Amino acid sequence: MKYESQKVALYYFAGALGLFVAQVLFGVILGTIVVAPNTLSELLPFNIARMIHTNALIVWLLMGFFGCAYYLIPEESETELHSPKLAILQFWLFLIGAAAAVVGYLFRIHEGREFLEQPLWIKLAIVVVALMFLYNVTMTVLKGRKTAITNVLLLGLWGIAVFFLFSLYNPSNLILDKVFWWWVVHLWVEGVWELVMAAVLAFLMIKMTGVDREVVEKWLYVIIGLALFSGILGTGHHYYWIGMPAYWQWIGSVFSTLEVAPFFAMVVFTFMMVWKGGRTHPNKAALLWSLGCSVFAFFGAGVWGFLHTLAPINYVTHGTQVTAAHGHLAFYGAYVMLNIAMFTYAMPNLLKREPYNQVLNMWGFWVTSSGVTFMTFALTFAGVVQTHLQRVMGMGFMEVQDALGLFYWMRLGAGVATLVGVVLIVWSLAVPGGKRAGAAIAQPAE
Amino acid sequence: MSEVLTKSAARNIFYGGTAFFFIVFVGLVAHSVSTVNAMSESHPVTASVAGGKHVWEKHACIDCHTIMGEGAYYAPELGNVWVRFGGREDAQAGRDAIKNWIKSMPTGIEGRRQMPKFDLTEKELDDLVDFFKWTSEVNTQNWPPKVSG
Numbered sequence: 001m002k003y004e005s006q007k008v009a010l011y012y013f014a015g016a017l018g019l020f021v022a023q024v025l026f027g028v029i030l031g032t033i034v035v036a037p038n039t040l041s042e043l044l045p046f047n048i049a050r051m052i053h054t055n056a057l058i059v060w061l062l063m064g065f066f067g068c069a070y071y072l073i074p075e076e077s078e079t080e081l082h083s084p085k086l087a088i089l090q091f092w093l094f095l096i097g098a099a100a101a102v103v104g105y106l107f108r109i110h111e112g113r114e115f116l117e118q119p120l121w122i123k124l125a126i127v128v129v130a131l132m133f134l135y136n137v138t139m140t141v142l143k144g145r146k147t148a149i150t151n152v153l154l155l156g157l158w159g160i161a162v163f164f165l166f167s168l169y170n171p172s173n174l175i176l177d178k179v180f181w182w183w184v185v186h187l188w189v190e191g192v193w194e195l196v197m198a199a200v201l202a203f204l205m206i207k208m209t210g211v212d213r214e215v216v217e218k219w220l221y222v223i224i225g226l227a228l229f230s231g232i233l234g235t236g237h238h239y240y241w242i243g244m245p246a247y248w249q250w251i252g253s254v255f256s257t258l259e260v261a262p263f264f265a266m267v268v269f270t271f272m273m274v275w276k277g278g279r280t281h282p283n284k285a286a287l288l289w290s291l292g293c294s295v296f297a298f299f300g301a302g303v304w305g306f307l308h309t310l311a312p313i314n315y316v317t318h319g320t321q322v323t324a325a326h327g328h329l330a331f332y333g334a335y336v337m338l339n340i341a342m343f344t345y346a347m348p349n350l351l352k353r354e355p356y357n358q359v360l361n362m363w364g365f366w367v368t369s370s371g372v373t374f375m376t377f378a379l380t381f382a383g384v385v386q387t388h389l390q391r392v393m394g395m396g397f398m399e400v401q402d403a404l405g406l407f408y409w410m411r412l413g414a415g416v417a418t419l420v421g422v423v424l425i426v427w428s429l430a431v432p433g434g435k436r437a438g439a440a441i442a443q444p445a446e
Numbered sequence: 447m448s449e450v451l452t453k454s455a456a457r458n459i460f461y462g463g464t465a466f467f468f469i470v471f472v473g474l475v476a477h478s479v480s481t482v483n484a485m486s487e488s489h490p491v492t493a494s495v496a497g498g499k500h501v502w503e504k505h506a507c508i509d510c511h512t513i514m515g516e517g518a519y520y521a522p523e524l525g526n527v528w529v530r531f532g533g534r535e536d537a538q539a540g541r542d543a544i545k546n547w548i549k550s551m552p553t554g555i556e557g558r559r560q561m562p563k564f565d566l567t568e569k570e571l572d573d574l575v576d577f578f579k580w581t582s583e584v585n586t587q588n589w590p591p592k593v594s595g
Contacts, residue, residue, distance in 0.1 A: 034520070036557075037557065037558060037559040037560055038554075038556060038557070038560060041552065041560040041562070042562075045510075045560070045562045046509070046510050046518070046520050046521075046559075047505075047506045047507070047508075047509030047510045047518065047562075048506070048509070050509045050510070050518050050520070051506060051509050108505075108506075110506055111503060112502070112503030112504055112505065112506040112507070112508065112509075113503060113508070114508045114509065114516065114517060114518070117506065117509075148453070148457065172491050172495070172496035172499055173482070173486060173491050174499060174513070174514075174577075174580075174581055174584070175482050175584060176479065176482060177499075178514070178516065179475065179478070179479065179482075214453055217453055218451065218452070218453040218456050221453065221456035221457045221459070221460045222451070222456050222460075224460055225456065225459055225460040225463055225464070228460070228463070228464045228467065228468075229463050229464070229467050232464070232467045232468055232471045233467055233470065233471055233474075235471065239478070240587065240589070241514055241515055241586045241587055241589035241590075242514045242515075242516075242584075242586065243482060243485075243514070243584040243585055243586060244478050244481075244482070245477075245478050245481050246587055247474075248478070249587070251474070315589060315591060316591055318515040318589065318590075319512045319514075319515030319516065319517070319519060319523065319590075320519065321519060323519070324519055390592065390594050390595075391590065391591050391592055391594075392591075392592075393592075394592035394593070394594050395594060396522075396594050397521075397522040397523065397594060397595055398522065398558075398559070400594075401559070
């Protein structure tokens, strides 16, 4: 850490970790409801628990991105943040907004569109929070050094805000509702979020491997080029069966197949940089998370996405547990691991300590990753069986679900393991032991 | 990557390519939307269909069910529930069956997934059924493959 104002990132990391635990806890509750459906069925019905699970995920990932940006941007721009006070105010507004939304959900106050359940006034508050954030980081970048990393990160963050505006549009025609709903959901996670991901990974590679900035930044542009060239038209894979013209089956199949490319490039990039750098950075846990991020994103988003993206296959798998399997591994690999990589790298620096709790943190990595992987396999098998019974044999939905009980028990077990892993991660980050850093030890490579 | 591709070339390819693909995407979506709007003339979103969609959202049905395959995968697909309940053969019987099903929830049967009790008025129920009927008539390229959804 070189700039005092980077410290505002600590608020965001703490908030994100708290919501991370809540998200996974609600995941375990949902997994329990699936195997024991009478659990809480009056007090906390499945739909309410589910919107808290997904919304907590989205909010903590965004909160993590904000924190990453507040840590990264002063260091890249070589200047203090435009306004640390505004950043802290923005944090509390965001956190209170998120809490208000959750309390509202418990009282059945929501807009009832998947992932965009926030009531209108919360959505507008999110826009205000986003504008405060964008103003703050953009002003910082404008007065300081401009690098490819800040360029790409800002583009991604502005993109997040711009595409969120489509959440305010809810036409009464269900087809058009879905078409533009995907402009938020798909163009976020398979579009502009990938810019944030690539930029943060590039930053971590520069700091930890010591590879020349020119090389890293060239890779960065190649990766995000692959991401958007494939990802934008890849939106078509959501337009197959919702009342859109048939040509989307070709466009979606071709371009979303290519969506594997940027994730593969990220694996090659991170491993090449670590190998070429040949420098042993003391924060081994952060390096593990960075490499894990590219690998798990490749499998979760890339391979598991490709598994059911071709139109003839998607025709039978669409809306089964195959989709749920892909969703879990992709979010974990691409965005959860990215955030944890950055938290693990940045927190010792922010607290002026040597990298601490490294072994515990790496245990958290392996336990959580194993849990999510096992969960993904359980759901994938469930999805394949469901596809066959329901979409090929034509058995009824509930009858098929009853046949999947074993897989759902396995998923619940994996979910509990994931929760344990998450507690390890949060503990290792939030309870710093270890020595105060000497001057030379935690210096980044650049 | 060798010197064949410089950083500024990579950057320019990224910006140019992204602009190109985004413009193509917007053009295609605009074309699709006009197609959807043209179809809506013979298949209009009436006041009751719109009202039914509102009921659908007010109770967050999508966070258990799916509609056209999108939702929470916890409860049956409802994009074709009109067809599954026989609405095509006998509209009145299909309508009554769906309404009675909703009214009889929750079953409270041990070990069975519970649909909450929603206090819907007769008008809300009728609107919801109109919304399901409208959705079942959308050209989904023959999805779902089976009437089971």
